[in-house]
Amino acid sequence: MLMEKWSTTTIADFRRTLLAWYDQEGRDLPWRHDQDPYHVWVSEIMLQQTQVNTVIPYYQRFMAAFPTVEALAHAAEPDLLKAWQGLGYYSRARNLQRAAQQLVTDYHGQWPRTAVALQDLVGIGPYTACAIASIAFKEVVPAVDGNAFRVFARLLLIDADIAQPKTRQLFFDAIHPIVDPQRPGDFNQAVMDLGSSYMTAKNSDPAHSPVRRFDASYRDNRVLDFPVKTKKPRPKLIPYYGLLVHSPAGDLVVQRTSQQMLTGYWTYPLVTKADLQPDEAPEPTTLAADITAIEQRWAQDYHLAVTFQPLGGQAVSQTYTHQRWQVKLLVAEVSSALDLTYFPGEWVPREQVKALPLPKVQEKMMQRWAKSRSAVNK
DNA sequence: GAATCGTGGAC
DNA sequence: TGTCCAAGATT
Structure with missing residues (x-):
């Protein structure tokens, strides 16, 4: 040496x-x-x-x-x-x-x-x-x-x-x-x-x-x-759906658990394909099929009747040290604050969401949602 | 020992 | 947009 x-x-x-x-x-x-x-x-x-x-x-x-x-x-x-x-x-x-x-x-x-x-x-x-x-x-x-x-x-x-x-x-x-x-x-x-x-x-x-x-x-x-340093592998791509649910009581948000990265920070609900089909073989699915699977999951597991619509535009992307998230956004508007007894989340008035501890990916989702709303209102 | 864990800046 | 880098620690 x-x-x-x-x-x-x-x-x-x-x-x-x-x-x-x-x-x-x-x-x-x-x-x-x-x-x-x-x-x-x-x-x-x-x-x-x-x-x-x-x-x-x-x-x-x-x-x-x-x-x-x-x-x-x-x-x-x-x-x-x-x-x-x-x-x-x-x-x-x-x-x-x-x-x-x-x-x-x-x-x-x-x-x-x-x-x-x-x-x-x-x-x-x-x-x-x-x-x-x-x-x-x-x-x-x-x-x-x-x-x-x-x-x-x-x-x-x-x-x-x-x-x-x-x-x-x-x-x-x-x-x-x-x-x-x-x-x-x-x-x-x-x-x-x-x-x-x-x-x-x-x-x-x-x-x-x-x-x-x-x-x-x-x-x-x-x-x-110098110095000599071996390279690390590229971050692995992980597709997500970001669920943007609004009611008269505010936006639906969840706090990340200690089993997840970004522990303790708040985001809109996020689901992966693996969450939708827990079996080993990840089969290719369509957007419509994924939306249906999410809606069924929410009805069965959480007793929540919600209909999602895809939000246009590019997915939100966030790169971490070893993961690259690609988050497609789905929107739902519900007419009353649904009962969250079976769902691990909270309704938070929009103006108060920003006061929560938020990771960057959440800020990006919020920006995209706000942008889509302002486009509709024009 | 390898894998995990965020974000912003520089090019 | 992609890539690498920046005063590391934990499991």
């Missing part, structure tokens, strides 16, 4: 160079105004798989709404989910609150101060634990995230596949002796700033990097060969 070796002199030189650049050019971010572990923690969770510019307004609103660990621990779940709406990976929000409750009850408000101990909190894995421990508690550990992978794969010519979980330990061991023991938190954050400026995945600019003279991949003109 390729791997550049650095002398202790080179390591000291690198630390000075990196931190001098960070002191001059490091970004002024809302969560960098102090080393409060709560601030570091919330920002690190939000920043998982999410870009800085996206996080900033969420972080500011979140701190205004939940200024302390105690406030977060006692927050109402709908308020929490609403604050997280649009950030994605929603289990992060619920885990954040669960960990806040752990801190209050199990730790009596006293933060564990090491990376190892921090990982006992829900949602804090190896990366986030090291980030908090180094920034808030000055533990000398590398925070091995995507930036660290990219930066040190290039600097040190490490060609291990970063898509493999075991590779994380290899990078940890390689970076650990390089971390500045006096300023571990600043070291880690400097690496992140480097990884999101001069050493990005695509439009990197290694020629002007402050650590160019340490960059073996630049020296060898092989910058884009």
